[in-house]
Amino acid sequence: MWPFSISLPSLKDLDEEYDYVIVGGGTAGCVLANRISTDPQNKVLLVERGPADDSWASRIPLFSANFAEDHKLARKLDSEEEPVIGRPVDIFQGNGLGGSTRINHMFYTRGPSGQYDRWERNGAEGWGFKSLIPYFIKAECAEYDANPSVHGSDGEWINRQNGPFFYSSFEHSARACEALGLSRIPDLNDPQNVPIGWATIPVTRDSNQHRHSTFWAFLPPALIHARRINLHVCPNTIVERLIIEKEQGHLAVRSVALGPTGGQASSKATVHIRVRREVVVCAGALGSPQILMLSGIGPAEHLSDMGIPVLQDTPVGENLQDHFGVFNNYLVPLHDSLLRVNRQPLYFIWEVLRYFLFGTGVLLAPVVQMAIFACTALLDKHGVPLEDKQPEINSVPDVEIMPLAYAQGLAQKDATRGGFSFLTVLLTPESKGSVRLRNIDPRAAPRIDFNYLSTLSDRMRMRHALRLVLRLARGLREQGYQLEPAEAPPLDAEVVGDDTLDRQITEQGCTTYHYTSTCALGSVVGNDLVVKGTRNLRVADASVFPEVPACHLQAPVVAVAEKCANMILSIH
């Protein structure tokens, strides 16, 4: 498969025993496989459900972010019907080496320091921002003029600023923010800045302007080849369950049961690999709880209902959190919208040439270049920031608003105009859902209930944030920008009632793919990421956050993986 020139082992080529087995070669799994295999004495197996697939299109930002079309590197699941919006939501996850960093929007955000510090105050010792910043820095290579005391320049994982605004709607959005008193945050990822206002968002693109997934950053083909003696990377293989036994009062994983991803669970196809030291589960916030529960670690009642012998009664799968988002969609001039790519073939050809010749243009996916962060407690009843209440340095914003040069669903509305939207996201939800087994088939999708907006505070804060969006949209119009509500309330925030906002929430509510907290620090895993009651089983991925971080998640997930690798390497 060009240019992936090395061959990776398949199930039948694996050894019988490894020191470390990493379950899931996604965002966290690739980092861990790299770090733990640095020592040639450590024999490491990385198992990934999806393919290695490394076609050129999978590295071009615009094409690779089209996850809804490309099912090879993305897995689609459905949630259960969400009570507040009266329908299920479409869930996507990365499926392949690099996991969700193969399909995500590449935003690099670490989140406000105040949030991590709160975790530490609540018992997650070692997970405050000061403890985590060395791990953010270790992984990072910031290719822009960034404060060296908080940014890394030697790490494997490149991020860069997106360049000047590609669409004038972003200029107008920035001006609308300033007019409302939301100032520019010079560097979103510098904890010395107040995290409220508007900011440009760095993205994980390398110097060739390719998507820099954790696969390419931490496990590029040359590295896999160089470490082939002690690192085996096995794609297209699913971990069906872990075989766990009791040993001196603790549970210990003895082996892992693997099978081909596409096959059926059958004892003939299943291969058992023995584990000498540790298993680290990195299957993501939806996959990790599924594997633990199939292995007998989870809520006793649920496991018993499924006929699974209970080894450890623990709240695996509970505490599911996500960032719920709501679109407000507008019609704008066609040249200001990604829809132009679909409507004007010559423009598209020019953009392809421009990308290959100069590394610029629409193929870099400049669909979101800025985001607005606000605290609803600092807004008045019309959604306008209060002048007499200023945020502090360690504030945690509870709302993010992203202007998008695209509007889902508007393609058919008016062939002469383009789509633009504001995506409003509740960053610090109180609502919690769950991941449960649907049955005992490891290949079946689990049952996912997000339970979005199930608290009054979440609903009120979302309405409040939508009022701020109406003010921003009106701000664009006041600058003479040709923006017209299409699937959005009228621009006049003062006359729009709560019922109109609630309709918007119901009709345009969605996931923003930030599933977390199903094997949370403190309840399921200890501060060393070891699953409580076990001796040699850790979890390291988005499932361990005590609550969903108030940011995009790939950078915090990489920091978790770095910290986990450090803990493992320091004891063995």
Ligand SMILES: Cc1cc2nc3c(=O)[nH]c(=O)nc-3n(C[C@H](O)[C@H](O)[C@H](O)COP(=O)(O)OP(=O)(O)OC[C@H]3O[C@@H](n4cnc5c(N)ncnc54)[C@H](O)[C@@H]3O)c2cc1C
């Ligand atoms: C569409 C989309 C857009 C996003 N945009 C952004 C963004 O712009 N910026 C940002 O910071 N965050 C973004 N996120 C969120 C972020 O990418 C994820 O939260 C993060 O990458 C999750 O990392 P993870 O290691 O927990 O899981 P993943 O990266 O999803 O990795 C889990 C891996 O485990 C594998 N796996 C699961 N079960 C098994 C099994 N039984 N056996 C073997 N392998 C298994 C999966 O195939 C997958 O590769 C986005 C997410 C999505 C889906």
